[in-house]
Each structure stands twice: as structure tokens, then as C-alpha cells.
Amino acid sequence: MANTYEMFSVRVTAVEQATPQIKRFTLAREDGQPMPAFTGGSHVIVQMKGADAKVFSNAYSLMSDPRNLSHYQIGVRLEEQSKGGSAYMHQQVEVGSLLTISTPNNLFALDAKAGRHVLIAGGIGITPFLSQLHELEGSDVPYELHYAFRSPEHGAFQGELADGAHGQNVRFYIDSLERRLDLAGLFAGLDEDAHVYVCGPKPLIDAVSDGAKKAGIADARVHFEQFAAAPASGGAFTLVLGRSGRELRVEEGMTIIQAIENVKAAQVDCLCREGVCGTCETAILEGEVEHFDQYLSDDEKASQQTMMLCVSRARGERLVIDL
Template sequence: MADKYQWFKVKVLGVEQQTPLIKRFTLAREDGQALPAFTGGSHVIVQMQEADGRQHSNAYSLLSDPADTRHYQIAVRLEDPSKGGSAFMHRQVEVGTVLTLSSPNNLFAIDPSAARHVLIAGGIGITPFLAQLPELRASGADYQLHYAFRSPEHGAFHPELMAGPHAERTRLYIDSQGQTLDIHALIAGLDDAAHLYVCGPRPLIDAVIDTARQLGVADSRVHWEQFAATTPANSGAFSVTLARSGRELWVEEGMSILQAIESAKAATVECLCREGVCGTCETQILQGEAEHLDQYLSDEEKAAQKTLMICVSRARGASLVLDL
């Protein structure tokens, strides 16, 4: 799976502090060539090299206009605690820094069959929509953006949105000012031609998905993206057998299959994102069923139980046998 990506060096042209926790980075190819074409909702994987040799790989949504491939822009929120990537980007990356970037991949594309597009963003979840908005406007589509954040100083890009061409189609919901997004009322008011798109914290995504189902909105009309995978509340420990070596590993609650393999040095597995979005750690299931937590496989592929992403997915039962 790893060869599906192309890799190239990019130089940081600009670093802007958008909020106390979010920075925007402008990137261009080091060799001066145009960057690969992309569509709104695409992400790239950024590889970062620490001075001590440690490497981080994080997936970030592209937020620049897809019509302009002279540069890309990404936004990075400083996480607490950071797994390494966000801290590196915030504390070590400056104008002139060279990074390694993957070609774009899109798991959150606009559905061309929809007559209307309702975009719902929470916090840093605004980023993929910033690239989708110019696409929607250029195509003459009917769209609206609902953007919720906790206070004005934490609403990344909202001044640009309200001063730009999408202002009339954008509504802000600022918690500190008593403005609350009523998800039930919003979804209840949609007609059958509208599609929903949501990106942001997991509670927001779950609320949109659950409300849409309660109101009879078909799953095919609800699209969501979240890079940070979450472990289900009822997820316990389980065993994994690596069929090629016969080794059996115990995967504790809160630990990924990939972490268990790496901790035991039981096999060599490539994984770029560690968040279930890049597809590089896709592994064949020989026995057992997986609780799929990735965003890479389609619903049909998940139901088939042929493969899983070992960086985030877990056993549905007590054990799995994998082709490793």
C-alpha cells in the first residue's frame, strides 16, 4: 500500500498564528514545480524528522484553493499532550524549513450527486471545508457552512470567512457569546436532496450522525472526517496471532495492534499516519473479525472483514489471526 503515495520535499514559505493553539503553514515544492492537483477535502501526510532521528508522520487537511497548486496550506493545532507531530510543527518549523510531503488523498470529497451541501465544522474541523468552499462556489452549487467554536480568539479563519465571498452562506456559533448550534433543528429542516458534511471533535461528529439517523436521513447522505481515532468504550484486551511467525501477542486495552507488534518487535510494518487514514498498514485478516475504526476502508470493505488497519482497529471478539 505504501507505493500509492508520491513523496517530495517542500519548503515552508509562511507561518501564521491563527489562534493561541493553531498555526497555518504555507508550503511550496523545493524544486519550484507545481504541486499535485487536489480536490476539496483532501489531506496530505507530513513527515517530520527530529534531530535525534525520531520521525513523525501526521495527516493534515489541505485548506488552500484547489485551483492554485503553486502552494499548499495546512493548519496544525497544538495538541496537549502531543504525540510529537503537532509540537514539532509549532516549535521547530519556521520559514525556510524543509519537510517531506505526500501526494494528496481524499476521503472526504464533496458528493456530486447532492443538490445541496450543508457543511458543519467544529474548531479545527473547519480546515477541509476551506478548500471545499471555493470548489462549491465555482461550480454554482447550493451550499451553507455552519461553524461552531468556543470563543472569538479560538475561531480560526472566521475573520477571513466573514470578509470573503462565502460570508452570506456562513453562520457562526460562538459558545462564549451564547450562540449554540442546534443540530436537531438544522437537520430536521433539510430536504431529501441535501447532504451533510461534518468535521471536528468526536462528540460533534457523533451528534450529527446520531441525529441524522434518528430523523431518517440516509447514511449515504452523511459524510464525516476525523483524523484522531477513538477507542470504543467497550473495547477490551484481545490476542493477535501473527500467522507467518506463529507468535501470539496480547493487545491491552488502550493499546493498538501496531503498538503491540512494535513493542514485541514481532514484525516490521509500515504505517505513515497512525490514525487510520493513509492505508499503509492495511493487513489481511485470516481468522476473526475486526472492529473497524479507520476512515480508509469503505463500508463494504469493512463489512467484508478481509482486511483491517492495525494502527487503529481492534478485534470484535477475543482474538484475531493476521497475515503477518
């Protein structure tokens, strides 16, 4: 059921300040062996050990060339309301630091059936597309990247995109300069075999999803990724642990994992806490769930068989899970 990952140790070999809020980290295996193979759009889980033995786990897209396995690169944005992980990466991690990361997983791969790839990035959402651009080099399938950000200084990796091999395929949209992406115009001219990919803040993902629907683009041709989990929303409910019969109250604004951990009711493994790794997948015994993860497919969500405890919630007043 739940996904499993191999974890291994890496050393930070380079740190670059890409924008005032984004750093690029280069990681290499401590044992000198090649990194595990990956495909464009993949992510890894990074574990960081803070003070008082507190462990942070965040998912980050791999942005380096999948053909070069001597190292990985990730981009980390310092979040204003950091749960600890991004602040740790920015404030504590330097060249020579050791981290533990997972083997890669890909929930955002390029679709092999696409006749055209339309990539739409907002802010830090540029990172998965950088590895995909490497895959698209020399491809017969046309592609284009549309990259939106607030102001020139927040356009991470803008220079290398504009000056590199993909320069003629990249368009930049800068809010402060009144250059804004016209989604309706973009979608109006797409062929029926074009696929749309979007990564960035939730408002951008929602705008792309809504715009694609209005343009008649089938859901199967629209792909999105958003690592920052939406805040837990929805009313309080009763959670029943099916194996013990123990009942817990999951309050509004609280996740199921938090409710379980607050009273040490059960041991739950979860690497990412953002609905992308799959390690906390748990069977639903009674009740229905509002799914907020990105791990399960739409069909799996509709089947109401399993859920991710880190982000999803009960749809009603009571939920029984196999724990």
C-alpha cells in the first residue's frame, strides 16, 4: 500500500543564492557512487536534523540533468511561514553539510503521448521543469516554457534559461513590469494532442486548471504539481482507529497525523507531510474522505479505499481508518 523509499546520505558540494529567497544546493553521495537514476519532474525527500533531535522532511524537485548522475541539484525557497525545513536549509546548510535524502519518485513526468509540451511555471515552481528541459533537448516533440514571477530579482535561473539551449522556447512574465501571462490566449491555439503542465503557487494552478476547462482541454492533458500542502481545512470530526477502537477528535485546522501524534495513539510513518510521498497511505474502513494529496490518482481518490493521513480529512462527522 504505502510507498517505500531507500534513504541515503549525501554531502552538500555547492550552495548558490539564486534569488533573495531561493538557494540552489548541489548534492553528491558520500560514498562516491552515482546517484540513483531519475526522470524529469522527479522529486526527493530531504531529511534534516535540527536542534533537540527534531527531524524536518521536505519534498524538493530535482532540477539537474537526468543524464548526469554525479550529483543532484535542488532549489529551496525560504518560506515566510516555514515549518522548519526551508529555514533549516537556508540558515544551517552549507558546503560540507550532510543530509539524508530518498530515492527519487516522479508524480509529474512528461506524457509520452503528447504532441506538444506546454510548461507553465510560477516562482519556485520552475524547478521540476529544469530537469524536464534537459530531457526535451533534441526531442522531435515541440515544447515551450512560460515562466511567471513577481519582479526581475525573483526570476530564479532566468539568465541560464534565456541564454541556454532553450532560450528560443522560453517566455518570461514579470508582474512588476506589467507582463502577464494570457492563459486564455495560450490555450485557444493549442492542438488537441498538446499537454499542459503547471507547477507553482495554488492560485496559478487553479487559474491554469480553470482556463484549460474553459478552453475544452481534457483533464487528462493537464498535469500539475504543488509541494506546499494547503492548510488543513474543514470542520472538526471524530477519528476512530479501527484496530484499537480508540476515538480521537481532529479539530479544525489540525491534520490527522497531528491528532494521532499529540496523544501518541499510534505510530505513523510519513516522510513528506505534504501529500506527495505516499508513506502514510492508510486504508479507509468507514466514512468518506476529502483528498488533498497529489499521490493518489483521481480514480483512486474516487474509490475511497485509502487516504493520506498527512493532508486529507473526513468528509463527514466520523471516519474509521485501519490503524
